Amino acid sequence: MTRAGTRERAGKWLRHGALAALVAVAGWTGIGLHGGPIVSSVALARQAPDASTGVSGTVAPAQLPPEAAATLKLIEAGGPYPYPKDGVVFGNFERLLPQHRRGYYHEYTVPTPRARNRGARRIVCGGAVKRIDNCFYSDDHYNSFKRIVE
Structure with a gap:
């Protein structure tokens, strides 16, 4: 040169x-x-329609994938869960769910067909164990949530 x-x-x-x-x-x-x-692109992507949470709407249990419906039934029964990390505390570090004390939320895997690992789908429930009246569904590994409502 x-x-x-x-x-x-x-x-x-x-x-x-x-x-x-x-x-x-x-x-x-x-x-x-x-x-x-x-304002970073990450912050913009995480802004929600509701300023208090990052939950973008609702979904009925019947609208969830069949694997998510099965996971909800396991949560309600208290297990047994197919993955060792199911039921662990969800930290809500993304701050997309309503703010609560640490230990309020627990996460559960929603199996993804043909995935070699746990996949990206999760259900996160707040409150007492076995309660499914305050649960959220994420199909993109906590980047967004929808409240599960009857």
Whole structure:
């Protein structure tokens, strides 16, 4: 490569580096280039129609996949569950479900046909164990939820 080509590549990297530094500083301060706050794409994706939760609607048990209906019956019966992690505390770290104390929510696997692992489908229930009146369904591994209602 010629010296001119090397200088041109170095200039590109310098410009990209300067832009990256500007973005990093703007992100650190929370101020966008036009003076407004920075809102990440993750935050935008997690905003819900209802400002208090990230639950996007409801679903009847009859509308759920048959595996989810079977999981609801297992929850109501108190098990036995097919996966060791079923029934563990769900931390609600995504903050999409209504806020409650730690230990309020528990998660359960909804088997996915032909999946080699647990898959992405879950039911998360709040309150006492064996109660299914405050459950939520996620088919995208906690990126969104629908309240399960009769």
